[in-house]
Amino acid sequence: MRDISIIGIGQTPVGEHWGRSLRHLAYDALHLAMKDAGTERVDALYVGNMLSGEISGQAHIGPLIADFAGLRGIEAVKIEAACASGAAAFRQGVIGVASGYQDVVAVVGVEKMTDDVGSRLTAGLASAADADYETVHGVTFVALNALIMQRYMHEYGLSKGDFANFSVNAHANGANNPNAMFRRAISKETFMRAGVVANPVSLFDASPMADGAAAAIICPTRLAREYTDKAVHVLASAIATDSLAVHDRKNPLWLQAAEDSAHTAYRQAKITPAELDFFELHDAFTIMAALSLEAAGFAKAGQGTRLAVNGDIALDGKLPIATMGGLKARGHPVGATGMYQIVEAALQLRGEAGKNQLPHARLGMTQNIGGSGATIGTHIFKSSE
Amino acid sequence: MRDISIIGIGQTPVGEHWGRSLRHLAYDALHLAMKDAGTERVDALYVGNMLSGEISGQAHIGPLIADFAGLRGIEAVKIEAACASGAAAFRQGVIGVASGYQDVVAVVGVEKMTDDVGSRLTAGLASAADADYETVHGVTFVALNALIMQRYMHEYGLSKGDFANFSVNAHANGANNPNAMFRRAISKETFMRAGVVANPVSLFDASPMADGAAAAIICPTRLAREYTDKAVHVLASAIATDSLAVHDRKNPLWLQAAEDSAHTAYRQAKITPAELDFFELHDAFTIMAALSLEAAGFAKAGQGTRLAVNGDIALDGKLPIATMGGLKARGHPVGATGMYQIVEAALQLRGEAGKNQLPHARLGMTQNIGGSGATIGTHIFKSSE
Amino acid sequence: MTVEIARHWRLNSQRYSLIGEECPACHYKIFPPRDVCPHCAEEAGPEFHFSGNGTVFSHTTVHTPPEGFEAQSPYTVALVKLDEGPMITAQLTDVDNGAVEIGLPVEMVTRKLAEQGDEGLILYGYKFRPQMAMA
Amino acid sequence: MTVEIARHWRLNSQRYSLIGEECPACHYKIFPPRDVCPHCAEEAGPEFHFSGNGTVFSHTTVHTPPEGFEAQSPYTVALVKLDEGPMITAQLTDVDNGAVEIGLPVEMVTRKLAEQGDEGLILYGYKFRPQMAMA
Numbered sequence A, B: 001m002r003d004i005s006i007i008g009i010g011q012t013p014v015g016e017h018w019g020r021s022l023r024h025l026a027y028d029a030l031h032l033a034m035k036d037a038g039t040e041r042v043d044a045l046y047v048g049n050m051l052s053g054e055i056s057g058q059a060h061i062g063p064l065i066a067d068f069a070g071l072r073g074i075e076a077v078k079i080e081a082a083c084a085s086g087a088a089a090f091r092q093g094v095i096g097v098a099s100g101y102q103d104v105v106a107v108v109g110v111e112k113m114t115d116d117v118g119s120r121l122t123a124g125l126a127s128a129a130d131a132d133y134e135t136v137h138g139v140t141f142v143a144l145n146a147l148i149m150q151r152y153m154h155e156y157g158l159s160k161g162d163f164a165n166f167s168v169n170a171h172a173n174g175a176n177n178p179n180a181m182f183r184r185a186i187s188k189e190t191f192m193r194a195g196v197v198a199n200p201v202s203l204f205d206a207s208p209m210a211d212g213a214a215a216a217i218i219c220p221t222r223l224a225r226e227y228t229d230k231a232v233h234v235l236a237s238a239i240a241t242d243s244l245a246v247h248d249r250k251n252p253l254w255l256q257a258a259e260d261s262a263h264t265a266y267r268q269a270k271i272t273p274a275e276l277d278f279f280e281l282h283d284a285f286t287i288m289a290a291l292s293l294e295a296a297g298f299a300k301a302g303q304g305t306r307l308a309v310n311g312d313i314a315l316d317g318k319l320p321i322a323t324m325g326g327l328k329a330r331g332h333p334v335g336a337t338g339m340y341q342i343v344e345a346a347l348q349l350r351g352e353a354g355k356n357q358l359p360h361a362r363l364g365m366t367q368n369i370g371g372s373g374a375t376i377g378t379h380i381f382k383s384s385e
Numbered sequence C, D: 001m002t003v004e005i006a007r008h009w010r011l012n013s014q015r016y017s018l019i020g021e022e023c024p025a026c027h028y029k030i031f032p033p034r035d036v037c038p039h040c041a042e043e044a045g046p047e048f049h050f051s052g053n054g055t056v057f058s059h060t061t062v063h064t065p066p067e068g069f070e071a072q073s074p075y076t077v078a079l080v081k082l083d084e085g086p087m088i089t090a091q092l093t094d095v096d097n098g099a100v101e102i103g104l105p106v107e108m109v110t111r112k113l114a115e116q117g118d119e120g121l122i123l124y125g126y127k128f129r130p131q132m133a134m135a
């Protein structure tokens, strides 16, 4: 199997881009990534996206985006895995280069959320869950996370405040990210005062949905030097799944697909979790941050929030997370989120994370969760030095 | 790059499966394919599907189908490329095995069409075209093909009857396929009398939409012998794209992505078109059959219908097409169609095509078209002997 | 119209009376019905009728409903652990949203689930209410 | 409601007056506007206003319309080759469906395109009609 490196990255600010359609946003990110890599051609394009059909009435966006980006004719396809579409598309890009069929590959995650009304968007997001046995009962994406969080707090005797630092940390980091949707730090008091969305999930437990696109160009490591001297190496790429419905899981409070994909990734990268310098996890909700930390091996079951409470997750902590704001502050453009995580990890490993630059960033991990945990993609990256 | 073979195939009859949902249909095909391969485990699942979100309110069907088929936890993802989703999913499966990340891979194409009303289905299908510049003008999937056919007939001085044999041949072959939707031969007179759907497209120019699922299990050729003595070898796998909108094409009467993917495939397989024993092409409309034959190198521009008129496309002709009924008679379950073509090619190469068995079937090609030609996937297969 | 209803019609037996399966191999009780037992991956077995009794494993209240559920909002949804084993997702009914607690014994009833689409399709199916104290 | 309209509002200048671009490198006239010239892959250039005149490259009549177009059915759609070069897809109007022929000179007019969704959103934009014989 060929070693693979990231040679270019690009992203649009996350937010409400009223004047830019899906194809424009994807182009913006791709254009920046290709310029960053110094290439005008790629062999293939993988597009991560969840809702283009439901929200914009537009399927078949592989060729649409390829053509719009000046790449008419190349192999191009859409990958969908709900909120994990970004990581799933990157994974296919990695496989494509590893196979030898493709050398230089572009991956873009894009989501255009503001093209439809709220209740239809809520219904679209809920289509990540089981339509016949979850969605039909009026369960929303928020509600599924609330059901998990409610039981988790009950089981482990936790209170609202135990989750505060996930949110406070994300907003502190987002304040310094020019591409973040929310760029203002919040206090623990603000977190505690926030209105309830679906008990026990309050406004500051949940991440905001918005438009966005992020892209990366990858190629075999032995070719990377021709393009850049700041290549980021892909040490591991893994996806695992679980039952779609939360009620079907062996243990609804454990992200089995996170454990499985993380352990596969550790094995591929030949590292232990303790060696990681930072972890871009999927804090769509604070409960997901806690469960990710546990499943990836950083805390025992029920103890994920302790890393937040004791400050381990801060930029100067033992395991910084959400270093550019995470889903909570950078924003969560569903099918693009996984690619934002990867672009942000690359920024840290290239030493280009600005005010949020970690002093020691050599090994970083990203983890992207689809739905409430049915698809989870984990990638590990290493800096050039 | 590793050589790859098909070790198992399965399909459900194409039709209106009122009692079976999307997950059931996918299971039916997968179950048959895994039994045929004699395996209970696979490393990954690729699902080709276009409209699950729009029609059934169900995104995220990779893990849903994996779990429902008894494969909970494996890597599983959905691939979407409109009507070419089947070939696109197979292509990702081939890349997955070629990469070395995966050994035994399942690919299933599935579409559940009868879960929504007609006008919404028509709108869903139209989402394969450009939403902002085609669909918004009331253009349907049928209309796009009609626009191409109208100009084609004008340009090359053809009449309705020149296309008849595509339909007559498909229905004759479908009559002997137990999985075909239409199992009755038609005469040229029936074709000529059929009502117009969108001029010049009449009822027998167009293929019927319905529910269906077809699956294949693939693995490295060197492992294939452990599973079966009737492996079918994948000699070539290629996808190319074109502009999404027909009006943006350099020549709206030429399938550039068919030419590009076919030529890449010939190069990979190291064969010339003349060596092919049969060609499972994408006769969603008779005009698409003509354009495919031209772009794949079997006829000059404007002369594709001659192969139909002179009988070359019949089972005993020089280049049999639609040997099990094609999209016209077997039916066109959009995202599943590409996998039906591949399963049918495998049946011919295994000598299991029943009454439609070609006496000499050693090399076969499949070609799957997304939308009106924006994504086209071409695969070439070889029998074991 | 008939066409759209098929998607729901096919689930009527499950939705109206909690009919699942019992795995012939491992005797795990399965709901919703599947073709393959999620426990032991054997082909799933004969019908099994659930009692409809269970307890609340978790719950929350939805204030921002998806399309089709606007009329009922706010409503409480729960993960209900059925007495026979499996867990299912459903709405709670005949109970004050604030009075629901983890561990609450509940029983199945049939209610209107949603009104969907321009055609005004109305869906019925299982919800759960607090178990009546039997005399 | 405002939200849904954004998808169409952003296309107003193209839909109401056929505003595209001219590529600064190869001078190809581009419609609809793009970020990159489809001809030479250079970044696309300044605005270009099309005359709205063209000829019918191909046409067909839709009898089975998608959601939102039921009221207009049957209607004729065409590929129109604009005088300045590019081809576009549009409906024909003010003409008998049966009277349309390839090569017919047409000119752009603004008409209602569709009524969409429960909110009754009405879309306007370009259609084409036979060119009036000028005196």
Ligand SMILES: [Zn+2]
Pocket (backbone or CB within 6 Å): C023, C024, C025, C026, C027, C028, C037, C038, C039, C040, C041, C042
């Ligand atoms: Zn069992």
Ligand SMILES: [Zn+2]
Pocket (backbone or CB within 6 Å): D023, D024, D025, D026, D027, D028, D037, D038, D039, D040, D041, D042
């Ligand atoms: Zn140009």
